[in-house]
Amino acid sequence: MPSCPAPSPASSRTLRTPQELLEAGLVDAASLPEIAKVEERYATAIPPAFRSLIENPDDPIGRQVIPSPEELITASHELADPIGDDALSPVPGIVHRYADRALLKPLLICPLYCRFCFRREHVGPDGGLLDEAALERAFSWLRAHPAIREVILTGGDPLMLSARRLDHIMHELAAIPHVTTLRIHTRVPVAAPEKITDELVAAMDSEKAVWLVVHANHEREFSPEARASLKKIQRCGIPVLGQSVLLRGVNDSAPALEGLFRAMVENQVKPYYLHQLDAAPGTARFHVPIEEGQALLASLRGRVTGLAWPTYVLDIPGGYGKVPLGPxxxxxxxxxxxxxxxxxxxxxxxxxxxxxxx
Incomplete structure (x- = not known):
C-alpha cells in the first residue's frame, strides 16, 4: 500500500465526503461508488490531527477511520444494537444497565467516526443533541433514582459540547445528592486535541469525583499534541483511564498491545478496559477471536508492569453487561x-x- 501524500492546507478541515477522502489519498477512484454507499449509511469524519497520523490507508490509524465497502456486509451474528442500549433506555439520553450507575448521552456527535463503533447506527454529525426539555427529563430521571451513584457521560463524545453546555451538565449532575462520581468517556484528546481548551477543562471540574476515560487503540495516537491535551486535563486533578478495543489489523499483536499500554502508562493513563469487539453491522473485518485475545494478554504478563494491565472484557450481546474474559x-x-x-x-x-x- 503506497504512503499517503503529505497533508495539504486543505486538510486543515475534517474530511467527511468520498471526494475529500479521494483528494486526501485515503481511497482510490475505483472504490468511490461503494464508498459513497457506505457514506449514505454510516457517517465519516477524520479530523486534521488524526489525519496527520495516517501513513497509509490500511495502517493501524487509517484502518480505524477510513470507510470500507466491507461495511455494507452484515454478518449473521451482527446486531444493530449489540449491547442493548435502546432496550435499556428509560428516557431519551439515559441508558440504565447496572444498578448503581447510568449513562447520559447528551449528544451523538463525535470528532471522528470509528468504523467498528457499536453505536454506528445512531451517531453522526446531524444527530442526537438533547434539547433543554430532553436534558431536564434525563436529570429528573436521575434525581428520582437514588441507587444511581455514578453517571457516565458518553454519546457521541461529550467533549464535543461547548464549554458552557458541558459546565451546565456537570453542575446539574453534581447537584444530585446521591450521585458521587462523574465519568467522561471521550476520543477528543487523541482525535482532536486542539479542542481541549482551558475553558473546556474548567467545565469538566466538579465538587464530585470526576474521572476521564480516553479511548485509544494504538500507541501512535499519543501524538505530542495528544500528550499535551492529556497533561492539561491531569493538571486539573482529573485522573485519566484508558480503554481500547481489540481490533484485527490495528492492535492484534503482542508488540502492538505492549506499545499501546506502555504509551498510556507513560502519559499517566491507566489502562482500564480492553474490549472484545462488539458485533455491530459491518464490523467483521475487525474481529479477533476471544481465545486469541486471551493468548495475547497472557503473552504480556510479566513483560509489562501491572500498571499497564487492563481488564479484557466482553459486553454480552443483548444488554446483559460486561464480564472479564481472563486469561x-x-x-x-x-x-x-x-x-x-x-x-x-x-x-x-x-x-x-x-x-x-x-
Missing part, C-alpha cells in the same frame, strides 16, 4: 496456578496442605 491462570481441578513463564505451581493452604478444588 485465567488458575486450574481448580489440579489446585495449581501457572506463572508467566508457563510453569505450574501447587496452591498450598496455611497448614501446608495442597488446597482442595472449590
Amino acid at each position: 485465567d491462570y488458575l486450574d481448580q481441578p489440579r489446585a495449581t496456578v501457572t506463572d508467566p513463564n508457563g510453569q505450574r505451581h501447587a496452591i498450598q493452604s496455611p497448614d501446608g496442605t495442597i488446597a482442595a478444588p472449590s
Whole structure:
C-alpha cells in the first residue's frame, strides 16, 4: 500500500465526503461508488490531527477511520444494537444497565467516526443533541433514582459540547445528592486535541469525583499534541483511564498491545478496559477471536508492569453487561496456578496442605 501524500492546507478541515477522502489519498477512484454507499449509511469524519497520523490507508490509524465497502456486509451474528442500549433506555439520553450507575448521552456527535463503533447506527454529525426539555427529563430521571451513584457521560463524545453546555451538565449532575462520581468517556484528546481548551477543562471540574476515560487503540495516537491535551486535563486533578478495543489489523499483536499500554502508562493513563469487539453491522473485518485475545494478554504478563494491565472484557450481546474474559491462570481441578513463564505451581493452604478444588 503506497504512503499517503503529505497533508495539504486543505486538510486543515475534517474530511467527511468520498471526494475529500479521494483528494486526501485515503481511497482510490475505483472504490468511490461503494464508498459513497457506505457514506449514505454510516457517517465519516477524520479530523486534521488524526489525519496527520495516517501513513497509509490500511495502517493501524487509517484502518480505524477510513470507510470500507466491507461495511455494507452484515454478518449473521451482527446486531444493530449489540449491547442493548435502546432496550435499556428509560428516557431519551439515559441508558440504565447496572444498578448503581447510568449513562447520559447528551449528544451523538463525535470528532471522528470509528468504523467498528457499536453505536454506528445512531451517531453522526446531524444527530442526537438533547434539547433543554430532553436534558431536564434525563436529570429528573436521575434525581428520582437514588441507587444511581455514578453517571457516565458518553454519546457521541461529550467533549464535543461547548464549554458552557458541558459546565451546565456537570453542575446539574453534581447537584444530585446521591450521585458521587462523574465519568467522561471521550476520543477528543487523541482525535482532536486542539479542542481541549482551558475553558473546556474548567467545565469538566466538579465538587464530585470526576474521572476521564480516553479511548485509544494504538500507541501512535499519543501524538505530542495528544500528550499535551492529556497533561492539561491531569493538571486539573482529573485522573485519566484508558480503554481500547481489540481490533484485527490495528492492535492484534503482542508488540502492538505492549506499545499501546506502555504509551498510556507513560502519559499517566491507566489502562482500564480492553474490549472484545462488539458485533455491530459491518464490523467483521475487525474481529479477533476471544481465545486469541486471551493468548495475547497472557503473552504480556510479566513483560509489562501491572500498571499497564487492563481488564479484557466482553459486553454480552443483548444488554446483559460486561464480564472479564481472563486469561485465567488458575486450574481448580489440579489446585495449581501457572506463572508467566508457563510453569505450574501447587496452591498450598496455611497448614501446608495442597488446597482442595472449590
